[in-house]
Amino acid sequence: MERRVLLNYDAETMRTLEKQGYHFVGKHRHSAVKSCLWLKKALRGEGRCYKGKFYGIASHRCVQMTPSIFCNQRCVHCWRPIEFFNIHERAGEKLEEITAEIAWDSPSEVANACIEEQKRLVSGYKGFKRTTEKMFEEAMSPKHVAISLVGEPTLYPYLRELIEEFHRLRCTTFVVTNGTHPEVLRRINPTQLYLSLNAPNEEIYKKISGANFWERILESLEVLREKGGFERETAEKIVRKEEEVGEDARRTRTVVRITCINGLNMVHPEKYAELIAEAMPDFVEVKAYMHLGFSRKRLKRDAMPSHALVKAFAEKIVDALRQKEEIKYKIVDESEISRVVLISSGKEERFLRGAEQGDLINSTSIEHHK
Numbered sequence: 219m220e221r222r223v224l225l226n227y228d229a230e231t232m233r234t235l236e237k238q239g240y241h242f243v244g245k246h247r248h249s250a251v252k253s254c255l256w257l258k259k260a261l262r263g264e265g266r267c268y269k270g271k272f273y274g275i276a277s278h279r280c281v282q283m284t285p286s287i288f289c290n291q292r293c294v295h296c297w298r299p300i301e302f303f304n305i306h307e308r309a310g311e312k313l314e315e316i317t318a319e320i321a322w323d324s325p326s327e328v329a330n331a332c333i334e335e336q337k338r339l340v341s342g343y344k345g346f347k348r349t350t351e352k353m354f355e356e357a358m359s360p361k362h363v364a365i366s367l368v369g370e371p372t373l374y375p376y377l378r379e380l381i382e383e384f385h386r387l388r389c390t391t392f393v394v395t396n397g398t399h400p401e402v403l404r405r406i407n408p409t410q411l412y413l414s415l416n417a418p419n420e421e422i423y424k425k426i427s428g429a430n431f432w433e434r435i436l437e438s439l440e441v442l443r444e445k446g447g448f449e450r451e452t453a454e455k456i457v458r459k460e461e462e463v464g465e466d467a468r469r470t471r472t473v474v475r476i477t478c479i480n481g482l483n484m485v486h487p488e489k490y491a492e493l494i495a496e497a498m499p500d501f502v503e504v505k506a507y508m509h510l511g512f513s514r515k516r517l518k519r520d521a522m523p524s525h526a527l528v529k530a531f532a533e534k535i536v537d538a539l540r541q542k543e544e545i546k547y548k549i550v551d552e553s554e555i556s557r558v559v560l561i562s563s564g565k566e567e568r569f570l571r572g573a574e575q576g577d578l579i580n581s582t583s584i585e586h587h588k
Contacts, residue, residue, distance in 0.1 A: 231299060231302050232247075234299075235250075235299075238511070239252045239253060240252050240367075240368075241335050241339065242287075243328070243331035243332055243334075243335050244323035244327055244328055244331050245323055245327070246320075246321045246322060246323050248285070248286055248287055248288070248320065248321075248322065248323070248374075249283065249284060249285045249286070249287075249323065249328045249331065249332065250283065250284055250287055250367060250368065251281060251282065251283045251332050251335045251336055251339070251367070252282050252283075252367055253282070253336075253339050253340075254267065254277070254280065254282045254364075256270075256277040256280075257277055257278055257280060257282075257340075257357070258343075259277070260276070260277035260278035260353070261278050261340070261343050261346070261348075261349045261353055261354070261357060262346070262348040262349060263348050263349075263350070263353070264348075267280075267556070268553035268556040268558050268560075269364070269392070271551065271553055272501075272503075272551055272553075272560050272568060273410070273568055273569060273570050274569040274570050275362050275390075275392075275570070276356070276361065276362065278340075278353055278356060278357040279356055279357055279359065279360050279361040279362055280360070280361075280362040280363070280364055281332055281333065281336045281360045281362065281363045281364065281389075282364045282366065282367050283332045283336075283363060283364070283365060283367050284365065284366070284367040284368050284369045284371060285328050285365065285371055285374035285376075285377065285380055286369040286370060286371055286372075286373040286374040287303050287368055287369045288303050288304070288305045288320070288369050288370065288373050289303060289304060289305065289368075289369045289370045289373070289396075290304070290305050290306075290307050290370055290373065290396075290398055290429065290431075291304075291370070291396055291398065291427040291428060291429040291431070292304055292427065292428030292429065293396075293416070293426055293427050293428065294426055294428070294479075294482075294513070294516045294517060295416075295426070295477060295479050295507045295513050295516075295517060295521075296368075296511075296512070296513060297368075297508075297510045297511025297512055297513050298368040298369070298511065298512060299512045300428075300512070303368075303369065305373065313372075313373070313375075313399055313401070313402070314375070316373070317373060317374075317375040322374065322375060322376065324376065325376045325379040325380040325382075325383045326383055328374075328380055328383075329380060329383040329384055329387060332363070333360055333387065336360050337358055337360070340354070340357045340358055341358070343357070360389060361388065361389055361390065362389055362390045362391075362392070363384045363389045363390070363391050363392070364391075364392045364394075365377075365380075365381075365391060365392065365393045365394065365408070366392060366393070366394035366412070370395065370396055370398065370399075371393055371394070371395060372395050372398070372399040372402040372403065373399075377393075377402060377405075377406055378402075378405045378406045378407075381393065381406055381407065381408050390409040390410075390570060391408040391409045391410070392408060392409065392410045392411075392412065393406065393408040393410070393411050393412065394412040394414065394475070395411070395412065395413055395414065395438070396413075396414050396427075396431075396435075397413045397414065397415070397431075397434065397435040397438035397439070398429070398431040398434050398435065398438075399434065399438075400434055400437040400438040400440070400441050403438055403441045403442075404441055404444075406470075407469075407470045408470055409470070409471065409570070410470065410471040410472075410473060410570075411442065411445065411470050411471070411472050411473065412473045412474075412475050412503075413435075413438055413439065413442055413472075413473070413474055413475065413497070413499075414475050414476075414477065415435070415439075415474050415475065415476055415490070415493060415494075416476060416477050416479070416483055417483050418483070418485065418486040418487075418489030418490045418493070419486065419489055420432040422482070422483050422485075423435070425482070426479070426482060426483060436493075436496070439474075439493060439496045439497040440496065440497070442472045442474070442497040442498070442499055443496065443497050443498045445469065445470045445472055446469075446472050446497075446498050446499065446500065447469065471500045471501070471566055472497065472498075472499040472500050472501075473499055473500065473501045473502065473503060474493075474494055474497055474499045474501075474502045474503070475502075475503045475505060476490060476502070476503070476504045476505065476535075477505055477506075477507050478504060478505065478506050478507060478523050478527070478528050478531060479507040479517070479521050479523075480507075480520060480521050480522065480523040480527065481520070481521055482521065484523065484527070484531050487531060487534035487535045487537075487538050488538040490535050490538070491535050491538030491539045491541075491542060492538075492542070494535070494539060494547075495539065495542045498545070498563070499563065500562070500563055500565060500566040500568075501560060501561065501562055501563070501566075501568065502532075502535070502547065502560075502561035503558055503559070503560055503561075504528055504529075504531060504532035504535065504558065504559045504561065505528065505556070505557060505558040505559075506522055506523050506524075506525065506527075506528045506557035506558070507521060507522055507523070508522060508557070509521065509522040523557070524557070525552075525554045525557040528557050528558070528559060529549075529552060529559050532549060532559040532561060533549065535561070536548060536549060536561055539561075545563050545564060545565060546564065547561050547562065547563055547564070548561065548562060548564065549561055549562075550562040550568065551568075
């Protein structure tokens with residue numbers, strides 16, 4: 219008999235999520251795909267999401283998915299029903315012990331099921347008067363996968379293999395993590411790795427996340443620094459490693475994402491700057507909490523800051539960063555409709571070469587990681 223973790227969701231909860239556009243795939247239904255609003259807009263010629271504006275990602279060719287609907291935090295701003303899909307990690311418990319209680323689909327099953335479901339969803343736009351034949355044909359050949367829909371992807375025990383599977387399918391990958399499993403982050407090499415940093419200190423972190431993993435998040439910031447090619451020279455100084463990276467050796471790009479919640483975490487920009495300086499990411503995204511989904515049951519609408527407030531807070535973080543590091547972070551772009559500001563270190567070209575065609579794949583071979 220297959221072993222499963224005992225969670226509080228039932229058929230009614232699943233139907234509610236399906237009505238909201240979540241399409242569960244695979245035999246064990248722990249993975250899901252959802253058509254992004256911007257995919258629909260792009261197919262109708264109505265613009266593209268901020269990932270397109272910031273990094274060149276083609277919105278109509280992007281698959282928004284998760285390999286794990288489960289999460290180990292209870293963030294107040296999350297739009298999913300955290301009450302039903304939460305995994306309670308006990309102190310000292312190993313990740314393998316937790317995930318062993320869940321029946322998981324294989325990486326190839328998850329990847330193929332997500333791509334096929336995306337194609338099925340896109341097929342409904344064929345013949346739509348504002349969707350050109352070229353756009354439709356491109357959308358039927360997905361080239362980017364955002365592993366960010368709901369849940370925490372590092373709980374899926376084959377995340378490294380899943381990323382490699384998508385790369386085999388000639389897709390770029392963005393992974394968004396809460397940073398609670400740094401040992402997993404060390405093993406994976408997506409095209410771009412996001413770490414959600416939604417508090418400047420442990421006290422606010424616990425209030426927002428309903429969890430107690432602050433030390434793990436600090437370790438994950440170190441992992442981002444390592445992936446960026448930096449090492450600590452002294453307690454006060456972080457420097458880039460001496461070895462040169464060849465033209466074809468593309469490393470994982472790193473991003474710290476701060477979700478701003480008015481009245482909760484838009485404080486101590488200098489503390490955020492200290493944490494960012496520990497990670498030395500290529501980019502920092504400062505983004506507004508959006509009053510959507512199940513988060514409306516936990517937060518009031520005024521917790522959603524305006525774009526002007528988000529930008530002003532981002533500017534304070536940049537000012538604090540400039541006091542600390544040789545690499546001078548600066549604001550390089552913004553998307554007012556999405557209420558997000560992009561900060562760049564300047565050490566990495568932000569537009570992904572070949573992103574529109576999906577030709578930018580991590581050059582690190584699969585064999586290298588085995």
